[in-house]
Amino acid sequence: MPPKCSAPIFTLDDDVLQSIFTLNADMFSPSSGEDAFKTTLTSTHICRAWRAAILSNALLWARLVDLDVLARLKRSGVREVLKRCKGLPVRVRASELSDATSLKKATGILGPLWERVEKLVVERVAVGTPVVHTGGKFELNGDLLSFWDILSRPAPLLRHFDVDLRWASGANVDVGTNRPLCNNDAPMIRHFNATHYTDPISKCPALFQHLSSITLPFPRKKVDEIVDALKNLPYLKSLSIEDDPGQRHLKWAPPSVFDAACRQGETMNHLRLQLAPLQQLHLKAGVQKWASFLKHHCVPLSCAFYYTNVPDNTFESAYDSIMDELANFARRVFGRSPPTCMVLRWGETQYEVLFTSDGDRGLEMKTKWPPISFTYLPASSVSPFTFHVLLPKLKASAGLLNYFAGDSFASITALKISLRGPIPNFHFLWSLKAIEVIQADLHTLDALAEKLVHNATRQDRDSISNLFPNLNIIRVANNSNHHEFDLEVAFFVNFLLLREGRKKQLKTLDLTELDNSHAEALIPLFSGIPSLEILH
Numbered sequence: 001m002p003p004k005c006s007a008p009i010f011t012l013d014d015d016v017l018q019s020i021f022t023l024n025a026d027m028f029s030p031s032s033g034e035d036a037f038k039t040t041l042t043s044t045h046i047c048r049a050w051r052a053a054i055l056s057n058a059l060l061w062a063r064l065v066d067l068d069v070l071a072r073l074k075r076s077g078v079r080e081v082l083k084r085c086k087g088l089p090v091r092v093r094a095s096e097l098s099d100a101t102s103l104k105k106a107t108g109i110l111g112p113l114w115e116r117v118e119k120l121v122v123e124r125v126a127v128g129t130p131v132v133h134t135g136g137k138f139e140l141n142g143d144l145l146s147f148w149d150i151l152s153r154p155a156p157l158l159r160h161f162d163v164d165l166r167w168a169s170g171a172n173v174d175v176g177t178n179r180p181l182c183n184n185d186a187p188m189i190r191h192f193n194a195t196h197y198t199d200p201i202s203k204c205p206a207l208f209q210h211l212s213s214i215t216l217p218f219p220r221k222k223v224d225e226i227v228d229a230l231k232n233l234p235y236l237k238s239l240s241i242e243d244d245p246g247q248r249h250l251k252w253a254p255p256s257v258f259d260a261a262c263r264q265g266e267t268m269n270h271l272r273l274q275l276a277p278l279q280q281l282h283l284k285a286g287v288q289k290w291a292s293f294l295k296h297h298c299v300p301l302s303c304a305f306y307y308t309n310v311p312d313n314t315f316e317s318a319y320d321s322i323m324d325e326l327a328n329f330a331r332r333v334f335g336r337s338p339p340t341c342m343v344l345r346w347g348e349t350q351y352e353v354l355f356t357s358d359g360d361r362g363l364e365m366k367t368k369w370p371p372i373s374f375t376y377l378p379a380s381s382v383s384p385f386t387f388h389v390l391l392p393k394l395k396a397s398a399g400l401l402n403y404f405a406g407d408s409f410a411s412i413t414a415l416k417i418s419l420r421g422p423i424p425n426f427h428f429l430w431s432l433k434a435i436e437v438i439q440a441d442l443h444t445l446d447a448l449a450e451k452l453v454h455n456a457t458r459q460d461r462d463s464i465s466n467l468f469p470n471l472n473i474i475r476v477a478n479n480s481n482h483h484e485f486d487l488e489v490a491f492f493v494n495f496l497l498l499r500e501g502r503k504k505q506l507k508t509l510d511l512t513e514l515d516n517s518h519a520e521a522l523i524p525l526f527s528g529i530p531s532l533e534i535l536h
Helices: 014-024 035-043 048-055 058-062 075-084 100-116 142-151 224-231 255-264 266-275 287-295 319-336 394-403 427-431 442-458 461-466 490-501 516-526
Strands: 090-097 117-126 160-166 191-193 213-217 238-242 280-285 304-309 341-346 351-356 373-377 386-391 414-418 437-440 473-476 508-510 533-535
Touching: 014 035, 014 048, 014 058, 035 048, 058 075, 075 100, 090 100, 100 117, 100 142, 213 224, 224 266, 280 287, 287 304, 287 319, 319 373, 319 386, 319 394, 341 394, 351 394, 386 394, 394 427, 414 442, 437 442, 442 461, 442 473, 442 490, 461 490, 490 516
Parallel strands: 090 117, 117 160, 160 191, 191 213, 213 238, 238 280, 280 304, 341 414, 414 437, 437 473, 473 508, 508 533
Antiparallel strands: 304 373, 341 351, 351 386, 373 386
């Protein structure tokens, strides 16, 4: 049956359609990977128009050189995919080249393409048992040697190099100086992952001098390892520092390198000086190293900072330290960019605390968070101030908030909360003197009110009048986790009545986010509060 020209796909502009195909073909998206190739291939079977548009798009196929997929195709299939690239610069990825067969196939595909490769990402190359020479170094042999022979050729178009080159044992491969990467000839290179690269950056200044982004291993012995590398990278904008899995078999205590450098003073000053011009800094390490990093002021306040946890069972032992350092860091950044909004989003196993200058941030909990993470974004013309921390335990999240000094919250005028599970004692709430607006779902409002009223009854009922003295509006958020009407509001109503009796009336209850039938069912439950204006 011929396609109907009135079908929705024919109403899309060609440029828009190609943009959609290109987005789907992003192999390097965290949620994509091998699915990018499969999605593109499937899309060619939707209709003739899509098939023609995709097959003729050489730029799209040049971004889909997936070694995992191509290794499973016949030679004719590989030739067809590469033919569709039409000689354009290519982007290449692979997940794991862990046996001789996959490495040999990858080498056969990559070899003829090398001079056209602009991006290469191989998550893991781990082959065999290394040959240990008398010098004690692990050196290349067999298929791994053939693979490195390709990587050691000049790369005129290479811009992004990220290859995890290790032996199966986890030890980094010593490539030696007789076969330098790209033969020290890659004039376009801008990003390099040096986590598993054994030669110091300072040995190859010509190769790396134009880098704008680099990933370095966490220093094993001295902070000078980072300082020396950064001195040779004058155009660097983005730095990642990661635990080096290739060195985890060694017994060393990385957090101490910062303490040792701090005792020398001058080394830490050099490090801070080298870090100061950065636009983005990313630390991927255990909690103790994160605490040490913050303790020694290694994060410039003008730089976006991201922390990703590498599980190392140090969270419990480092709990007090990281809470202290997070609170101290927050005081520094709050003094520079006072937050106006606090957001608490707690699930059953995820506890998220956010301070921001963006009052429009929602309450949606992401479904795939790492167990521990941290993001700091300084205020700029393109992004709001953000201080975001995700911790794995209720004790940690509640404890963090209670670590803050009262004046840390002086600028916050909006509070957004979505809480599940038990609610601890929130001593910090009495520090939120400037709060004017609270947004939460009814379940959270009622559970929190129950806790607050219960504590006030046991201690001092007048304390309720000292809570949120400037509160004017409560916005009831729609609870996407509950499809039935939530009419359990007895504790919330009692909380409002207590405030009413102490001349701390709430002016407005905003139900406009709820559907009409839910709002109309709720309105009579608040009829005993005459001063309350209800919007619906």
